[in-house]
Amino acid sequence: MIITVTLNLALDVTYQVPAVDWNGVNRVSTVHRRAGGKGVNVARVLAALGRDVLVTGLAGGPTGRAVEADLSSARLPTALYGIAGDSRTTLTVTGDGSTTLFNEPGPEVAAAEFEGFARHYEQLLGDADAVVLSGSLPRGLPADTYATLAALAADQGVPCIVDADGEPLRHAPKGRPALLKPNADELARAVPGGTPAEGAQALRGQGAGAVVVSMGADGLLAVTDEGTFAARMPYTVRGNPTGAGDSLVAGLALGLVEPAPWPDRLRRAAALGAAAVATPVAGEFDPDVYADIHPQITIT
Amino acid sequence: MIITVTLNLALDVTYQVPAVDWNGVNRVSTVHRRAGGKGVNVARVLAALGRDVLVTGLAGGPTGRAVEADLSSARLPTALYGIAGDSRTTLTVTGDGSTTLFNEPGPEVAAAEFEGFARHYEQLLGDADAVVLSGSLPRGLPADTYATLAALAADQGVPCIVDADGEPLRHAPKGRPALLKPNADELARAVPGGTPAEGAQALRGQGAGAVVVSMGADGLLAVTDEGTFAARMPYTVRGNPTGAGDSLVAGLALGLVEPAPWPDRLRRAAALGAAAVATPVAGEFDPDVYADIHPQITIT
Numbered sequence: 271m272i273i274t275v276t277l278n279l280a281l282d283v284t285y286q287v288p289a290v291d292w293n294g295v296n297r298v299s300t301v302h303r304r305a306g307g308k309g310v311n312v313a314r315v316l317a318a319l320g321r322d323v324l325v326t327g328l329a330g331g332p333t334g335r336a337v338e339a340d341l342s343s344a345r346l347p348t349a350l351y352g353i354a355g356d357s358r359t360t361l362t363v364t365g366d367g368s369t370t371l372f373n374e375p376g377p378e379v380a381a382a383e384f385e386g387f388a389r390h391y392e393q394l395l396g397d398a399d400a401v402v403l404s405g406s407l408p409r410g411l412p413a414d415t416y417a418t419l420a421a422l423a424a425d426q427g428v429p430c431i432v433d434a435d436g437e438p439l440r441h442a443p444k445g446r447p448a449l450l451k452p453n454a455d456e457l458a459r460a461v462p463g464g465t466p467a468e469g470a471q472a473l474r475g476q477g478a479g480a481v482v483v484s485m486g487a488d489g490l491l492a493v494t495d496e497g498t499f500a501a502r503m504p505y506t507v508r509g510n511p512t513g514a515g516d517s518l519v520a521g522l523a524l525g526l527v528e529p530a531p532w533p534d535r536l537r538r539a540a541a542l543g544a545a546a547v548a549t550p551v552a553g554e555f556d557p558d559v560y561a562d563i564h565p566q567i568t569i570t
Numbered sequence: 571m572i573i574t575v576t577l578n579l580a581l582d583v584t585y586q587v588p589a590v591d592w593n594g595v596n597r598v599s600t601v602h603r604r605a606g607g608k609g610v611n612v613a614r615v616l617a618a619l620g621r622d623v624l625v626t627g628l629a630g631g632p633t634g635r636a637v638e639a640d641l642s643s644a645r646l647p648t649a650l651y652g653i654a655g656d657s658r659t660t661l662t663v664t665g666d667g668s669t670t671l672f673n674e675p676g677p678e679v680a681a682a683e684f685e686g687f688a689r690h691y692e693q694l695l696g697d698a699d700a701v702v703l704s705g706s707l708p709r710g711l712p713a714d715t716y717a718t719l720a721a722l723a724a725d726q727g728v729p730c731i732v733d734a735d736g737e738p739l740r741h742a743p744k745g746r747p748a749l750l751k752p753n754a755d756e757l758a759r760a761v762p763g764g765t766p767a768e769g770a771q772a773l774r775g776q777g778a779g780a781v782v783v784s785m786g787a788d789g790l791l792a793v794t795d796e797g798t799f800a801a802r803m804p805y806t807v808r809g810n811p812t813g814a815g816d817s818l819v820a821g822l823a824l825g826l827v828e829p830a831p832w833p834d835r836l837r838r839a840a841a842l843g844a845a846a847v848a849t850p851v852a853g854e855f856d857p858d859v860y861a862d863i864h865p866q867i868t869i870t
Contacts, residue, residue, distance in 0.1 A: 285661075285674075290670075291670070292590070292592055292668055292670050293669065293670065294670070294671070295671040296670065296673065297673055297675070298672050298675060299675070301659075301674050301675070303656070332603075332633075332635060332639055333632075333636075335635060336632030336633070336636075339632055356603070361661070363672070368592055368593050369593065370590075370591070370592050370593065370594070371594070371595040371596060372587065372596050372598050372663070373597055373598060374585075374598045374601050375597070375598060375599070375601070
């Protein structure tokens with residue numbers, strides 16, 4: 271079973287409005303509400319691939335209950351940890367040509383709440399084959415939170431992927447994660463100067479087992495204990511890149527539970543990322559695109 | 571006990587955004603979530619005046635649960651009736667100078683759900699001294715819904731106020747409500763042509779016991795079985811007129827349960843409406859403004 275951890279679970283709401291009047295009253299024609307957060311997207315992809323998954327994270331208030339209800343209706347198994355604050359909502363308003371996003375600040379998490387979550391998470395690790403830690407941290411949690419959770423997994427011999435940015439990424443290697451998955455910009459911020467390969471190697475030197483750098487249409491760079499590999503895409507898939515990184519991470523998580531040579535792992539992960547671009551909704555991928563692009567990805 | 575009926579209960583959400591980027595990502599600095607709908611505002615005012623109230627209406631889904639949780643935290647007694655659809659959210663985004671409203675379409679109510687609600691409501695009427703029916707109807711309900719609910723109250727001898735617009739207002743007199751409370755525009759739409767007094771008299775002729783027409787800063791016109799009265803305001807209160815009509819209706823509801831001459835009823839109702847303008851939040855009123863303006867309102 272693969273556990274995905276989403277500490278900043280969200281309710282992703284989308285409003286379609288025929289034409290937005292920014293100084294008036296707008297009738298929303300269509301409303302979609304969906305559980306979100308990067309770990310949820312990863313879990314959706316893994317579940318679609320037939321994998322046992324468990325979604326955990328912090329959820330609270332009416333919005334947290336709405337997130338849990340949506341996960342349940344999507345038949346994703348959950349073991350969420352309750353907090354006092356109300357979980358955040360993200361709102362996307364799409365009008366005629368414009369797209370506006372509103373991100374709520376979300377809950378502030380108390381130290382005692384995180385301690386409670388950490389104990390809950392340690393118990394879940396007993397049944398886990400791998401763990402995915404991904405997305406932003408809610409307010410109140412220290413920057414080394416992912417390092418802490420990765421270390422708890424490492425202590426129990428459970429391999430862990432961290433997909434983070436900024437300080438949480440910089441601290442992550444201390445937790446001895448099996449894998450870090452920054453994109454090129456995130457890597458450059460975490461390890462300024464140098465090539466992506468040098469940055470990835472630096473994170474390995476600090477404790478990460480391997481580093482896979484996602485570079486959009488330019489494919490992947492993986493620095494591992496088997497060597498350095500590049501995955502090159504045969505063509506560019508057009509569509510919505512939101513969620514492509516999460517689909518890629520789902521592919522990398524499969525590589526942790528089904529040991530395979532790195533070139534095979536990378537090819538599958540890169541194909542899943544590209545196939546997610548072909549769908550409008552984060553957490554989904556297009557199986558036809560996957561089947562088409564997978565054999566054409568070259569690993570060098 | 572006064573029952574307020576809100577068939578289209580809402581979660582009123584307010585986002586404050588420092589400066590809105592209509593083609594980008596906005597961090598929301600402050601979020602407020604509050605149970606809304608006209609009957610909820612009426613109940614808040616009545617509760618602030620020390621009256622026993624009961625909030626009923628249709629609520630469903632995660633948003634309905636959020637509405638109920640907020641009513642509970644505001645200590646407003648509720649007896650909501652559950653429906654399958656998700657209750658609506660209204661969103662107000664306030665940026666630097668702009669205010670944008672988004673109204674969700676809300677749930678579609680099935681005929682069987684309304685029948686279930688009507689039975690629930692009939693039971694509640696057993697303990698009611700008065701009923702307030704106010705606000706828009708959710709999709710799926712016929713235009714004579716308020717007439718139906720008013721008639722059920724009349725059958726049990728419970729006086730009823732209807733605050734509605736359009737077709738629901740036009741049908742309402744058939745239910746023999748004690749009182750209709752249109753504003754001048756709503757009355758002109760329901761009874762085109764003629765003066766407000768003629769329009770009000772026409773609605774009485776169709777079955778309404780009395781009609782009170784709200785005219786903003788111009789005060790009130792009441793056509794009753796005691797005669798026709800006008801309430802004139804001594805000065806204009808500046809502020810937020812949202813919710814002023816609901817505060818006025820709360821005042822009129824008091825007049826149904828504490829029989830008093832119409833001039834006294836009107837003075838209190840007009841003062842409550844004006845005192846609500848002085849507060850930024852619907853469902854609240856400023857007691858100082860109430861105390862100041864009440865004795866200065868003239869009734870002719």
